[in-house]
Every structure is written in C-alpha cells, then in structure tokens.
Amino acid sequence: MPAPLHEAHPSSPGRRLPDTQQGMRRRNLARVMHTVNAEGPLSRAAVASQIGLTRAAVSTLVDELIRSGLLEELGPERPGRVGRPGSALAVSGRGPAGIGAEIGVDHLAVCAVDLRGAVRARAVRHGTNRRRPPQPVVAELSALVEQVVAKAESEGLWPAGLAVAVPGLVARDARTVVRAPNLDWHDIDLGALLPAELALTVDNEANFGSLAELWLRDDTPLDFLHVSAEIGIGGAVVVDGCLLRGTRGFAGELGHVPVRPEGPACACGGRGCLEQYAGEEAVLRAAGLTPGVDRVDVLAGRAAQGDEEVRRALRDAGTALGIALTGAVNLLDPQAVVLGGALASLAPWLLPSLERELEQRSAGRACAVRVSRLGPEGPLLGAAHSVVRAVLDDPAAVGTRA
C-alpha cells in the first residue's frame, strides 16, 4: 500500500518520504484530478497547460485515471474557437463515493457523496442520543450506513471510506472519541464498533464543518476562521486551505478565550470566558429560557417573532463574540470570519453587535464576516467530502474497483 502523499514544505528537515519517480507520478495524477474537479469539464490540452505538463504526459495520466474509473470522457467539446475541439473530461459520477456520517445530540445522519460533490444518497434518524451508551447508537448508525451504501452501490458507486463527525474531542488516531460531554461518552473507540470494511476517519464536527465551508463554496477564502456553536463554541482555523489542528488537536477552542478577565467563573478554571457570554447555556438563560429544556433553535424562533428579551440576549452574545474574534483576527489576519452551525441561523441578531465590536476595535481594517450557507449540514457534508478529497489527493491509492 502506498504511503500518503506529503506535500513538501522544504523548510521542514530531512525525514520525509523520498522524492521518487512513483511519487512524482502520484502527485501528477492528483493534480490532474484536482484540476478537472475544480475547473469543470476540461480537455487534455487545457489540463496540460493548467498544470504545466505536456499534452503527451497528461494523456497518459488521463488514460490511467479513466481506466481506474476516476475520470470520464464526456465526448467532443462544442467548438467555439479555431482548431480541433478537445474531448471534455470530467470527474466520474460512477466511481468511488465518500460516506459521511454524523452523530448529533438529537439525530444521526449518513450520506454518500460522489467525486463530483453531488449527494447521491442520505438517511437520517431523529431522536435524542443524550446520555445513551455508545453501542446502540453506533449500531443504529451502522444500519444507516448500510442503507446508504446499498443505495450508492445501486447507482454504480462504491464506498471509498467512512468519515464520522462527532460532537466532541477526538484523539489523534482519528478513531477514538476522547470526550463528548453532551453524549456523556469517554474514550470510545469507534473503530471497534463500526464495520471494518470501510476505511474510517473520525473527527470533531466543528472541524468537518469548517472543511465543508472550505470545499463547498466557490468563493470561500483559503484563510478563514470558522465559528460554530454546537457544544460550547467550536472554532476552527483554516490557513492556506489547511485545517490547523494544534499540537494536541485542541486548536480552535474559542469558547474559553477571556472576554472579561474578571467576569463570572467558568468551569475551565478561568473567569469571563466567551462561553459565559455566548455559550448555549448562557444565552438561553439570559433570554429567560431554560437550558436543558429549550435548545438553540428556540432562540431563532423567538427572535424572529420579535421577542425583545431574546434579541437583547443575542445582541450581548454578539458583542462578546465580537470581542473574542477581535483578538483572533488580530492574531491570524484571516480573509474572513465565517459563522456556521447554529450561529448561522442566529446571525441576523448576532451580526450587528458583533460587527460593530470588530470594526471599532480594528481601526477600519476589520475583516469580513460571513454567514455559512451550509448551516447545520456542514459537518455531515464535510465528513463525506473529506473522503472524496482523500481520493482526489491520491488517486493512485484507491484500488481499481471500477
């Protein structure tokens, strides 16, 4: 089995996979896939000029990718210009599929995404998973996965891997859920509970959500700060198209950034953390609702109806978010801040105060704040797409199961 590709930061010292001819081939296969995927149907000649190889070289690469079922020949292009028209190539709609799954507090969801990014199958089960033990939950999830895989296979796809988004911290092995407070799970190895046929990746839902934002929108910048609020306040930092994970995998923890250093005590040991002002519990309480009974979605409803108490609570949360984000923006200088997850639906009431803080504190050069269009779909889609990206990143690694 070939080792995963590693892109060369020349600065990092010696120990890396050798730069051999096979590696070069694999990287060029990946470049062809990425180019065709990103730039829509393209002729071999167009691909060649895009990636800087000759037409001859691209021809052999494309042949190999077509034989593997990863690319498809759509037929001759409509000739608009002088010269022989090219033959349009597209990423295959009947090759490998990425299976994404989400373990939410109130639902389970699974979907299959093809190489083109289209969702080809889905399955959802509603019902709370709060404090349910892992085994039955994962058993239900497995059943949904089977359904979705069956549907995908009936459409000529084959599953290339399974990625699971969970509302909690995941170990660096990408299999073990270290801590999921809302599920009350601790050190659960999902690899042992899920069918072993599929290559498995587990990650935090906020991470998958931010990757979805990165991959699924044409105009999303390569440097941004993604803020969501499912459990606590999950941030994610994307730099140059890469998710920043931190040494222990904790990067992006916006919830415990100090907002008012002498503010109310927080469970983390600090005082005045963002979570004390913009966390689900704090906002519900400030809005006169009951945490644990009411949930975030109630807020959007009440606010839309004009409930002034709720609106004030959201304004204050926006202010606190703005203060915390000012620090983050100063530190990272991203192209944009993206509000995702539950925050997306609350954006109309959060944004004004949030943006005001950000602008006042940034001397005019504030960075853009955007609202995710994906909203709560982000983590699931991000998970499925992560499998697809892995195929695009190393097409040679997937078997020729066409």
Place this chain on the structure above:
Amino acid sequence: MPAPLHEAHPSSPGRRLPDTQQGMRRRNLARVMHTVNAEGPLSRAAVASQIGLTRAAVSTLVDELIRSGLLEELGPERPGRVGRPGSALAVSGRGPAGIGAEIGVDHLAVCAVDLRGAVRARAVRHGTNRRRPPQPVVAELSALVEQVVAKAESEGLWPAGLAVAVPGLVARDARTVVRAPNLDWHDIDLGALLPAELALTVDNEANFGSLAELWLRDDTPLDFLHVSAEIGIGGAVVVDGCLLRGTRGFAGELGHVPVRPEGPACACGGRGCLEQYAGEEAVLRAAGLTPGVDRVDVLAGRAAQGDEEVRRALRDAGTALGIALTGAVNLLDPQAVVLGGALASLAPWLLPSLERELEQRSAGRACAVRVSRLGPEGPLLGAAHSVVRAVLDDPAAVGTRA
C-alpha cells in the same frame, strides 16, 4: 485508505509548479543539504538511509553539491563499527553566506552567516535613528554591508543575498516599508536605496526574530507563539515550522488583542488593548518613568535593583500578557509560548504573573512558556539565516560561484 486530513496541501487547486524530473532533482538536492545541515557530519550512506534514496543516487547528488561548493568532504570517519568507514560530509564553511541587516531604532547592525550557521563577520553602528530620513540611514547601512561582505569574502565566502529586519510593517513585495512608526518612515522602497547586486528581502523584525527562534535552537518546537516587544507588541505564529503571515501580512499582531473590553481607549480605535497594559509606553508610565526618555532596558535595571514600583508595573504587564496569551493559546494550541526580544530580559519579573494567568485559565493543560536565549540578537540572526535557509531550500538556484 484516506490520507489524514491535516496533510491536505494537495487540496489547494491546480496552479503550482509542475512536478517534473528537474523539480524532483532539486527537491532531493535540498533534502540532502537539509539532512547534512541538521544531523551534523554524515556519510553518503547515512544520508541515503535518512532520506530514503539509494546510495548511488545520493552519490550523484552529493557530487553535484560539492562541485557547487555547498558541501565539503571532511575525510574518512572514525571507524567505530565494523565495515568500511564512510567519508564525512559537512555543509561548506566557504560557500555562500547570508547577509543579515537590522535597522533598529537605536542602532544599525549587519552580519554574515555561513551555511553552517556560524557568524563570520559583523558590524554595528550605535546612535538613534528616530525620525531620521531613510536615505542617510540606509546609506550608513550600505556601508556596513560593504564592510561585512568584504570581511566575508576575505574568508572565502560569497554573499548569497541580503535580508533586512525593520521595526515596522513591510509590504508583501518584501521590499517596501509601509509604516515604521518609531522611525517615522512611510512607504519607503528599500530596494531602490540599497545596492542592487544582492538579492534583497525585507521583513518585520518580529518575524525574523521568531524564525531565528525556530532555526537556531535545537529544542524549539515546530508550533509556537513568539512574543516580542520592540514596537508595540509583536507576536509571530509559527505552525509546523512555517511562519504564518496572514492575508495582509498582519498576522501575529498581539498588541491590539482586547484584554479588558471596557479599558482605556487605544489609538487603534478599540479599548483595553494589550498594548494599554503591556506596551512599552504603558509599562514605563506605570513604573513611574518617562516614555520617550527612558527605554525598556532601564526597566530591567531598576527591577534588578529591587525597585518595587517597576516590579509591580511588570507584574501587571505579565498579567495582561497572560490574559491575551490565554486567548491565543486556546485558539492555536501551540507547543510553547516563547518570550523574545526585549521581553526576554524582563522575563524574571513578567513570568510569575503571566504563567499564573495562563495556568488558572487553562484548567491544568497550560502550554509551556519559555524565554528566548537569543534576546535582542534574534532579528539580525533570523535575517541572515533566512538567506541561508533559502540556499538550503533550493541549492540548485544559487549559481556555481565557488
């Protein structure tokens, strides 16, 4: 099997330098240089096993590097083990040299560093540059550069490039000083004022300082947050051995992270920015000294003598730093925080309160705080080394001027 998510660089779309055989060769030359540089004198066989190529391949690479004057053959290794002893290879001490320069508020400095990292020549001129126009300052700097280059050449070195550290913001062209408040320079193109023979790079002193920290210490982690205080409070974020610059090059601006959102107004438009508590001016004032007359170095002296007013001012600054750093550490999860520049000498009085804030607010999992050993030398050394790194990163790019 899907590749781990964090390796994602191939994800960034098509347009990159083509993966051709020459590119492969160049990358392998770089890998040999990096390995020999990092692991001390090494035989060809040792290099081969380190980077995963065959001895034969490494032999041809080494030959080429020796012909270019970048590597040297030291002679047979002392045979400790069975078998024919290898021939020790070392980075050349008589090849290219990196010329580093620093434009400080109170001094100019230039040095030459060889590929081994040894400083082979230096020149300094003391005297304030506050509000002096750029032309005479740069003329003096050019004279120092000439001196240093002459000295280096007399030792068999040749200058591979010039890197200049400035106390201000530098445009992305790496030539133009956009704004240097303490010098009162605005939009100065240093490329036009310096001799054109040498390849020029200009960057912020905090950036070079953090790179020095990364490159010059054996035990420095690859992910850290560097904090210095020359102009304002310059931070720098290093992730995976790469300096994070941000979209506009502003990344690392720690000075305007909000510490107390309702605190004193700041020139940036915000309130309670870190600079209001831990900036040079604020600390001097809190210590009963006069900003503009006294400077940072006075603080260390007074504090060492036991001046309680100064010590309290530094404790408070440490607290503010701790609060701001808590946010940054939460967001980035670095391996360590490094205090550099002027902060290094003040560390004894800053650290206790700084670490206390960090620990209390991080629920036990606080990240390590270290003090730079480089101190004020950081920017100059970082500049010179940046030229050296450029040679190591692409040995084929330097002419065979041996």
Place this chain on the structure above:
DNA sequence: CTATTTCGTCATGGCGCTTAACAAATTAGT
C-alpha cells in the same frame, strides 16, 4: 590471515516526462 560488514562507485535498466512529428477536426480567408 580470512570471513564479514559496510562504504562508495559503476554499469545497466526502468520509469516518466519532453520533444518532435503527424493525423484529425475545426475555423478563417479567398
């Protein structure tokens, strides 16, 4: 003194891209 181990080099070969030439398919010009 011989067997063994390791190093560096050489000749051979395979792999992957480039170069150059060509047939095919279209547009532009007369």
Place this chain on the structure above:
DNA sequence: ACTAATTTGTTAAGCGCCATGACGAAATAG
C-alpha cells in the same frame, strides 16, 4: 469550395533521474 492556419490527441524517440546489482576498498571479528 478549397486551401491555409490552428488546435487537439497520439505516437515514437530521447533524455534525465533513480533503482538494482555487482564490484573493489577499507574497516572489524574471529
């Protein structure tokens, strides 16, 4: 309508670069 020009995709030859395998050289172990 017919030719010239242009662009595409393929093919064969060539070259660069690394791998393989064999060899002599230089050390240790017995």
